Amino acid sequence: MELHEYAALDAVGLRALIRAGEVTAGEVEQVARTALAIAGPELNALTLGPFGTALDHDPDGPLGGVPFVVKDSGPFARRVPFTLGSRAIRGAVALVDHDLMTRFRSAGLVTLGQSTAPELGLSFATEPVATGPTRNPWDPEHGAGGSSGGAAALVAAGAVPLAHANDGAGSIRVPASCCGLVGLKPSRGRTPCGPYAGEVGFGLVVEFALTRTVRDAAALLDAVCAPPVGDKFALPAPTRPYAEELCTDPGRLQVALTTTAWSGVPVDAEVAAVTTTVGQTLEWLGHTVSEATPGLDPDAIVEGAVLAAVATGAALLLAPVRPDRSRLAAVSRQVLAETESFTVLDVQRAADAQHRVTRPVGLFLNRYDLLVTPTLGRLPARHGTLDYDNPHHTVRSWLRRLFEYGPFTAPFNISGHPAISLPLGQSRTGLPIGVQLVAGRGREDLLLRVAAQLEQAVPWAGRRPAVVVDGG
Template identity: 75%
Template sequence: MHGARERAREGGTLELHEYAERDATGLRALIRAGEVTAGEVETVARRALEVADAELNALTLPLFDPAPAHRPDGPFAGVPFVIKDGGPFARGVPFTLGSRALRAAVAEADHDLMARFRGAGLVALAQSTAPEFGLSFATEPVRYGPTRNPWDTARGVGGSSGGSAALVAAGAVPVAHANDAGGSIRVPASCCGLVGLKPSRGRTPCGPPAGEAAFGLQVEFAVTRTVRDAAALLDAVSGTSYGEKHVLPAPPVPFAHAARSDPGRLRVALTTAAWSGTPVDRQVAGVTVDAGKVLEWIGHRVTEDTPRLDADDLVEAAALAAFAAGGALLRAAPRMDRSLLEAVSRAVLAETQACTALELMAATEAQHRVTREVGRFLTAYDLLVTPTLGALPAPHGTLGYDDPRHTVRSWLGELFAYGPFTAAFNVSGHPAVSLPLGQSREGLPIGVQLVAAQGREDLLLGVAAQLEQAVPWRDRRPPFLVG
C-alpha cells in the first residue's frame, strides 16, 4: 500500500499486479483513503481486461467507453466490474445472449439489479461471455468460441456465467455480474476458484419486466474472490422491487456483519452422492469430506445425510428454466434468425411451442415436490454440504450444446451428469454458495457447495468466512493472472 500512496502523491498509476491482487473491498479502501484515484483504477482495469481477453476470450464487445453512469459515493464507488451477456441488462447496451441468431437487440432500460449496481458505484467496463441462452455448464457459444480457464486454458470455465468467472479469477476485475438458474453462478465459481453465492429466491430483484425469472429458478447476483466482497455486495443490492412475486424480509443484521460473526454451533449434513446416481470424481468427493472435517474442527456437528430427491423430478422441474428460455425465444422472433440457433436451442424452441398446460403443470408439481423435500430436510439441519460439481473442470467440447441428437431432457441429463448438485436449489429457491476449498493433483480448483434454509444467507456467509480463515484460498494464483 505504501507504494500505491507514493504513486498517488507523485501522480503515477496503480501497477497491474497491485490491482490484480486486491478484492473489491480492498480497492475501494485504497480509493477512499486517497492512495489512488478512481480514474487510475479504471485505467489499469481497462488494461487488465484487454490482457485477460486476449488470453481467455471472455468479452463479447469492445470495452465500454465511457463507462455507464454510476454513483461516485456508493459503497463500491470506483470499483470496476463487468456485466454478463445474459439478456437486456444495462440501458443502451447491445446483447446477444451468446447467440448468432439474435440481431439488433439493445436493452431499453436497466434491469433493477443494474440500477443497484450503479447505485453502489460499480464501474461497468465490459460485457462477459455466456453460452447461448445461458443453458449450458460450458461457456462455448458458437458465436464467440470457448472461453478459456485461467487455471488451464485447455479447460472450460463452467457456465453460464463463465466469462465473468474467468475475468475475476484472472484478476481483470474483482467482482462481476452473474446469474444462476441451475448452477450458473456456482459452477463457474467452482471451475475458476471463486466464491459463488446464489441468493435465496426473492433476495435480489428480477425485474422490471418480470415478476419472477424462469418460473422462480433464476436469481441474479455476482461472482467474487472473497467472502467479504460477496457479503458487502449483497448488502448493497439485495431487496426485491415492487410487483415481484417472491419477497423476503430484510435481514436482522447486515450480511457483512454476519460474515464477521460467529454463527454458533450448527447442525451440518454432508453428502458426496449425487441424486442422479452419477459417479462423483474421487478428488472432488475427497475435498468435500475434508471440508466436513474442517467444519467439525471449527465446532460444528457434521452428519452424513442427504435429502431424498427424485432424479426425474429434478429434470422435470429444471425443464421450467428451458421453457422460460423458449418463451423468450418466441417473443424475440422478429429479431431472430432461427436457422442460426444451436441445436439444443432449436430443441428448446420446438418443445416450448409443443408444451401443453398439463405438461407445464406436471413440471410445476415436480418443482413443488423438490421444494418441500429440501425444506423438510433443512428443518433437521442448519446446512447441507455437497460438492459443487461432480467432476474437475471439463476440457473444451465435453458438453455438446450443438449436438442435434439432444432433446431438452436429454440435455439436462448431460448437464446433471457433470454438475449434479446445484439445480435442486434453484428449483427449491434455497440459498447456496460454492467455495474454492481444494485443488486437484493437476492444480485445478475444486468447489464445495453449502446450502441453507430459505433466507439464511447470514449462516452461509458466517460459515463461509470461517472456512476462508481455516482453509485460505487468497494466495492461490492461476497460471494466467494479469500482471
Template identity: 70%
Template sequence: MPLAHANDAGGSIRVPASCCGLVGLKPGRGRTPSGPLVGEAGFGMIAEFALTRTVRDAAHLLDAVAGPIVGEKYAAAPPDRPYAESITADPGRLRVAVTTDAWSGVPVDPQVQGATVAAAQVLEWIGHTVTSASPDLAAEDVVEAGMLVVVSTGAAILRAPRRPDPTLIEATSRRVLSETQGFTALDVAAALDAQHRVTRAVGLFLTGYDLLVTPTIGQLPPPHGTLDYDDDTPGQSARSWLRRIFEVGPFTAPFNVSGNPAVSLPLGQSREGLPIGVQLVAAHGREDLLLQVAAQFEQAVPWSGRQPSIHA
C-alpha cells in the same frame, strides 16, 4: 476485477466458481430482484448475482443489490443486519449434514469427494456437529422441474417482437424453441408438481440441519467443449440436454428448484492443480449463515494464495 455479474438457473454461478477457484453465491428465491425487465425468471428458479474472489466482496455486493422491487411475486425477509457486518459474527455451533453421493446416481470423482470430506472435517475442527445425511430427492423430479426454465426461456424468445433466424442460433436453442411450442398447460402443471416435491423435500430436510455440504460439481473441471450447445445429433431434446448437464453438475440444480440459497467455495485443489468447489446450502432466508460459515472457511483454510501451475 473483484466481481463479475452472473445468473444461475441450474448452477451457472456455482459451477463456474468451482471450475475457476472463485466464490459463487446463489441467493435464495426472492433475495435479489428479477424485475423490472423480467416478470418471473424461470418460475422463480433463476437468481441474479455475481462471482467474487472473496467472501467479503460477496457480502458487500449482496448488501447493495438485495431486496425486491415493490410488487414482485417473490420476496425474502430482510436480514437483521447488513451482510458485510454479519460475516464477522459467530454463527454458533451448527448442525451440518454432508453428502458426496449424487441424487442422480452418477459417479463422483474421488478427488471431489475427498475435498468435500475435508471441508466437513474443517467444520468439525471449528466446532460444528457434522453428520452424514442427505435430503430424499428424485433426480427425475429435478429434470422435470428444470423444464420450467427451458420453456419459460423459449416463451420469452417466442414473444419477442423479432423472432430469431433458426440458421443463426445453436442446435440446443432451436430445440428449446421447438419444444416450447409443443409444451401444454398439463406439461406445465406436471413440472410445477415436480418443483413442489423437490422444494418440500429440501425444506423438510433443513428443519433438522442448519447447513448441507455437498460437492459443487461431480467431477474435476471438464475440458472446453464437453457440453456442446451446438450438438445437433439426431434424437437429442431439451430434456436430454438437461440430463447431460446434470451428469456434470448433479448437485446444484436441486437448489434452484427449491429456491434455497447456496454458495460454492474454492476449498480444494486436485493433484493436477485444478480447483475443486464445495457447496454449502442453507434454509430459505439464511444467506447470512452461508456467508458467516464461508468467512470461517476463508480464515481457516485461505485460498487467496492458491495458484495453478500455469497462471497469469
C-alpha cells in the same frame, strides 16, 4: 497503481484505497482497462469492451470506483446490446436497466464491459459458436464453466474483482467451482428480477455476482439486496448488514454432508475427498457433521428444470424480433420446438415435479442447519465435453447430460434456497474444486458466517492461476 497491485485486491480493498485517497477512481479504472484488454482476448471472455466510457454510476456509492462487467444474458444495461451468446440474435439492445443494474449503478460499480455466456445461457460450458470457448485461467485447455463463464474467467484472472452473474441451475456456482471463486446464489426473492419480469425461469433464475472473497460477496449483497418492489417473490430485508455476519459466531451447527449424487452418477474421487475434508474442518470448527442427504427424485429435478428452459424459449418466441433458427445451435432449436408444443398440462406436470423437489429440501433443512455437497461432480471439463450443438438431444436429455457433470446445484434453484460455492480444494493437477453449502430460505447470513470461517481455516487467496493479469 501498478497492474499487479490492482489484480491482488478485492473490491472492498480497492474501495478502501479510493476512500483513503491513496489512489483515485480514475487511476483504478485505467488499470482495469489495461487488465481487461489483456485478459479479454487471452481468455476469450468479453463480448463487448472495454467500453469507451464506463456506464453511468454513483461514485459515492458503497463500492464507488470498483471495476465491474455485466454478463451477455440481457436485456440488462440500458443501451447496451446483447446476444445471449447467439449468432441468431442481432440488433437487440436493452431499452431500460434491469432493476439489479440500477442497484449496481447506485453501488458505484464502474461497468467496463460485457462477459461471454453460452447460447441462451443453457449450458455449464461457455463455448458458444458465436464467440468460441472461454478459457479457464487455471488451465486454458479446460472450460471456465457456465453459464457465467466469461465473468468467472475475468474475476479469476484479476481483470475485475467481481462481475455480474446469474444462476438458473448452477450458473453462478459451477463457474465459481471451475475457476476457484466464491459463487453465492441468493435465495429466491433476495435480489430483483424486474422491471419486465416478476420472476425469471418460473422462479429458478437468480441474479447476483461472482467474487474472489467472501467479504466482497457480503458487501455487494448489502448494496443490492433491498426487497424487490413489485416482484412476485420478495424476502424481507436482513436485520443487519451482511458484512457484519463475517465476524459473527454461527454457533454449533448441525451439518449434513453428502458426496453421493441423487441421480447415482459417479463423483470424481478427488472432488469427493475435498468435500469430505471440508466436513472434517467443520467438525474441527465445532460443528456436528453427519452423513445425510435429502431424498430427491432425479427425474423430478430434470422435470422441474424443464420449466426454466421453456421459459427461455418462450421469451424468444414472444420477442419483437424472433431469432434466425438456422443460426441457432441444435439444443436451442430443440428448446424452441418443444416450447411451441408445451401445454398447460405440461406446465402443471413440471410444477408438480418442482414440489417433489422443494418439499424434501425444505423438510431436510428444517432438521439440519447446513447441507454440504460438492459443487460439481467432476473436475473442470475440457473444451467440447458438453456438446450443445448435438442434434440428437431433447431438452430433457440435454438437462440429464448437464446434471451428469453438475448433479448437485439445480435442486436449490427449484427450491429457492440460498447456496454458495467456495474454492476449498485443488486437484493433483492444480484445477480448482468447489464445495457447495446450502442453508434454509433467507439464511444468507448463516452461509456467510460459515463461509468466513472456512475462508480463514482453509485460505485460498494465495493460490494463483496460470493466467493472471499482474504484469508478470
